[in-house]
Amino acid sequence: MKRFFNYLWPVLLCFILGFAASKFQSKSMVEWYPTLVKSPLTPPNIAFPIAWSVLYLFIGLALGRISGKGYKREVILWSVQMLLNFLWSIIFFTMRMPLLGFVDIILLDVVVMAFIYNVRNKDRVAFYLFIPYLIWLLFATYLNAYILFNN
Numbered sequence: 001m002k003r004f005f006n007y008l009w010p011v012l013l014c015f016i017l018g019f020a021a022s023k024f025q026s027k028s029m030v031e032w033y034p035t036l037v038k039s040p041l042t043p044p045n046i047a048f049p050i051a052w053s054v055l056y057l058f059i060g061l062a063l064g065r066i067s068g069k070g071y072k073r074e075v076i077l078w079s080v081q082m083l084l085n086f087l088w089s090i091i092f093f094t095m096r097m098p099l100l101g102f103v104d105i106i107l108l109d110v111v112v113m114a115f116i117y118n119v120r121n122k123d124r125v126a127f128y129l130f131i132p133y134l135i136w137l138l139f140a141t142y143l144n145a146y147i148l149f150n151n
Contacts, residue, residue: 006067011060017086018056022049025093032096039146041139055133062119062126071122077115084108098148105141112137 029045043051059082066074084107092101112134119126 007061007064010063010067011057013063014056014060014082015053017082018052021086021089025089028093028096033093036147037150039143042143042146051136055136058129059133062129065123065126065129066119069123071119074115074119074122074126077111077118081108081111081115084111092144098144098151102141102144102148105137105144109134109137109141 059078063075063078066078084104088101088104088108091097091104112130116127116130116134119130
């Protein structure tokens, strides 16, 4: 049961933070985001909650894999990436600041890469759980940059 809880709380934390971020950005998603010039590669709006649900599950499971094993640096990197992830939604959508959002997402990319690098030889499952996240973030970085330079 303890092992199950070690996976449950990080997954719930990710979903709670994701839900909170979505509430902060909801007004902007209706009033501001539709008016922006977006990349032709921008997925339909329905793709974002689906993708983020899977990614939050993976991100939470990765923390569940490494928590309680003495991987202090990796837990710190995980925590920093989660903070930057949450802040990006607030900065980009709520504050409507694509430039500052771009700075945040670049930092997020770097921290996620650092997490992947640091966990690669300690827990291969956590390593692989973060690969789809990094791919999505790099795509989101492109989408953020496109909005930044075309609006």
